[in-house]
Amino acid sequence: MTFSVVILAAGKGTRMKSTLPKVLHPIAGKPMVQHIISAAQSLGADNINLVYGHGADQLQAALSQNTLNWCLQAEQLGTGHAVQQALPFLSDGEDVLILVGDAPLIKASTLRALLEVKQHADLALLTVHLDDPSGMGRIIRHGEQVTAIVEHKDANPEQLKIREINTGIMIMGVTDLKRWLAKLKNNNSQGEFYLTDVIAMAAEEGKIIKAAHPGSAIEVEGVNNRVQLARLERAFQLEQATELMNKGVSLLDPQRFDLRGDLVVGQDIVIDVNVVIEGTVSIGSNVKIGPNCLLIDCEIADNANIEANSIVEQAKVASGCTVGPFARLRPGAVLEKNAKVGNFVELKNTILGEGAKANHFTYLGDTTVGSKVNIGAGTITCNYDGVNKSKTIIGSGAFIGSNSSLVAPVIIGKNATVGAGSTITKDVQDEELAIARGKQRNIAGWQRPTKRPT
Secondary structure, three states: OOEEEEEEEOOOOHHHOOOOOHHHOEEOOEEHHHHHHHHHHHOOOOOEEEEEEOEHHHHHHHOOOOOOEEEEOOOOOOHHHHHHOOHHHOOOOOEEEEEEOOOOOOOHHHHHHHHHHHOOOOEEEEEEEOOOOOOOOEEEEEOOEEEEEEOHHHOOOOHHHOOEEEEEEEEEEHHHHHHHHHOOOOOOOOOOOOOOHHHHHHHHOOOOEEEEOOOOHHHHOOOOOHHHHHHHHHHHHHHHHHHHHHOOEEEOOHHHEEEEEEEEEOOOEEEOOOEEEEEEEEEOOOOEEOOOOEEEOOEEOOOOEEOOOOEEEOOEEOOOOEEOOOOEEOOOOEEOOOOEEEEEEEEEEEEEOOOOEEEEEEEEEEEEEOOOOEEOOOOEEEOEOOOOEOOEEEOOOOEEOOOOEEEOOEEEOOOOEEOOOOEEOOOEOOOOEEOOOOOOOOOOOOOOOOOOOO
């Protein structure tokens, strides 16, 4: 099937109370219109046309990774006028699928069902039945045949009783669409050119008009304010949570889980409350993620334990490792098998070798740590001189005493020991003990400072 897509995304979204165009407000960390673009891309459309108006620079910057035809609607004169802006990119003989840019939860499977209905009709549209259809365009039928769509403000009392409403999503032939758009008039309560008027035109010509329906009304619910945005965010997150639980992940509270990217999972994973996952993350089997953790573009292998309030960003955690609580793995951090970082430990561009430990209050930057090293509490690597960064290398089996400073570039040899409180500026050879601290003096009769009078 040859078809193009037109996405209507020109509205300003005044009720959002924002300088950001409405369709750029995020659902699960992505602009809502990106969800719609991604769905259209998955269908194999020949080209995707985005009708835009307000915030052109912001839109083009946010959506630059997509291949789109940009169709400017300088004046917002209605949905029919909006579609007209895309006509130069549409070819006779193909179909055009029209989508709305503020209904981000539409599923590709629903759109495929609509495409299938179009195979047996001249025009197919997506409709949904609502308990409260207030404000929505009503579907007018003669028997099973759709004959028109009447906007709420133009509907008579009998039509207002209809609960089947228009979603704004439809597909038809481009040749027919061009003819119908040319006949549109704006003699309605809004003074706009309604795309929905083409339904009555098609019916008058005797065209076959059929409807498809989404699996759930939430798929076609639009966003006009931040309350609706939050509602769709939670609906989307609960759907993702349900999918993960069906894959063998235990979410201790599915209502307090946020996935803002792509997650690959093993089995028997336990994720506690308020965990946020962003970007591309993989979690192996038998992993526990404690409460209030943030995982960003990272890999966590089997049998690892990420304890409460930890951040793992662009890092790799091998099998059997423990992270946290209150630990931070920054970009380039790698924990090898059975390594451990504890509370208030931060790593960046650092490899922590197999079985190595940094249990408390430590910063390791631009460091390679061998296997079975013990890093004492309060240890830091001084990797930045104000201009350049340098590396620290700690050999396997080394012991770094508490409150030590390792001034890079420096090498600590295998099985070497650094005495507590040392500032190490020179290399330490294998199995050596290095102590670098001032000689202690005990001063008798020393008087503490007193507070100066104000």
